Amino acid sequence: MSSSSATVAPTKKSAQKPAEAALPREALSKEDHLEILKQLYLARYFDVRLIKEKKKGKLKGTLYSSHNQEAILVGSLYGLDPTDWISPIHRDMPAFFLKDARNGLRNPDRMGMSIQEVCAQVWGKVDSPGRARDNWSHIGNRAKRIIHSTSMLAGTIPVAAGVVLADRLSGGNSVVLTYNGEGSTAQGVFHEAINFAAVHKLPVITIVENNQWAYGTPVELECPTEDVADRAKGYGIPGLIADGQDVFDVYDKVMSAVAYARAGKGPSIIECKTFRAYGHGDHDDDRAAKYRPTDEVEKGRSRDPIAVCKRLLLEKGYITEKEANEYMAEGKNATQVPNEDFPPDVVAYLSEGVDFALKSAVPAAEEGGMWVFRGDR
Ligand SMILES: Cc1ncc(C[n+]2csc(CCOP(=O)(O)OP(=O)(O)O)c2C)c(N)n1
Ligand SMILES: [Mg+2]
DSSP states (O other), rough: OOOOGGGGGGHHHHHOOOOOOOGGGGOHHHHHHHHHHHHHHHHHHHHHHHHHHTTTTTTOOOOOOOTHHHHHHHHHHHTTTTTTTOOOGGHHHHHHHHHHGOTTTTTTTTOOOHHHHHHHHHHOOOOSSSTTOOOOOOOOOOOBBBBBOOOOOOTTHHHHHHHHHHHHTTTTOOOOEEEEGGGGGGEEEEEHHHOOOHHTOOOEEEEEEOOEEEEEEGGGGGSSSSSSGGGGGGGGOOOOOOOOTTTHHHHHOOOOOHHHTTTTTOOOOEEEOOOOOOOGGGGGHHHHHHOOOOOHHHHHTSSSSHHHHHHHHHHSSOOOOOHHTTTOOOOOOTTTGGGSSHHHHHHHHHHHHHHHHSOOOOGGGGGGGTTOOTTTT
């Protein structure tokens, strides 16, 4: 904006402080606030339960924990339209079943995966979407608008850009949220894809979960600027920073980017500042305890997103002190926290998924060659 009008004396009216624009969160009801807290518990308990099942010897494979990062998932998903797209990766497992959770977790028609499908996937059972061809986050569902995750960091951002380009060309108005760690912002494909989205003003919202570590590499060896969001300047798009421990701050930033994208103005990057609670995966826990100083870990875990959310609900008078203290999952590791520290409906929902996965069969050995390209046939 030009500053050449600086000589014009401000009128009394224009000298007044402009009214602050209402934050998106202000449109949320008391029920929304309570639902958001419940979804934080759901995401946390998913993690806790899987770790416990593994310790009992009932689950194999590596777990990539989203502990301490749940506010990013819940805050970003909560305000989406059911027909919007998401592209989660390894740190975002709860996103698969939290998408469109507002339409009823047990509603088969909602635009998110059921806990049964997600648990069958984690256990590598025949009822998983890919019939156990691969495990963990390597799933997707086109009908539910969940882009299939791959192992290539940032590799799904160009796919996401293509998906919403196709949607726009056919008259749609959906947006896509892609989830990435700060480490993946150092990938060439991250820049190519966001540049493409910026040039074509595509509704691609890139969430960067800056948890300070990419496996054993600290953020300062991945990004030369203080804030990862500064990368947005190079593409001429908004680069927002959210407090990744505060579900409502994430909600506000994502909803403003969604409004911008739906208005046809193009993509945004939202850096959510957080901290990885455990090792990269559970295979890395002992090693991570050596490469990350204890005081850094304690500080990074000191603002549990469940506690931050509860404090706000208390301030608003939406819960009482007694209710806030009823389920005390916050600040505790999976091995320390009993089921009683979670609301019973949260435990019941996850248990349906775990029971289903445990009963589901492993695929027959003869299936091994199915859907595999073989040049000799
Ligand atoms: C292109 C590519 N390089 C390396 C890897 C191996 N790898 C998987 S996750 C990971 C660390 C990712 O760190 P970050 O992006 O910060 O996400 P976080 O795990 O912290 O959530 C690495 C190096 C990979 N999957 N893809
Ligand atoms: Mg990281």
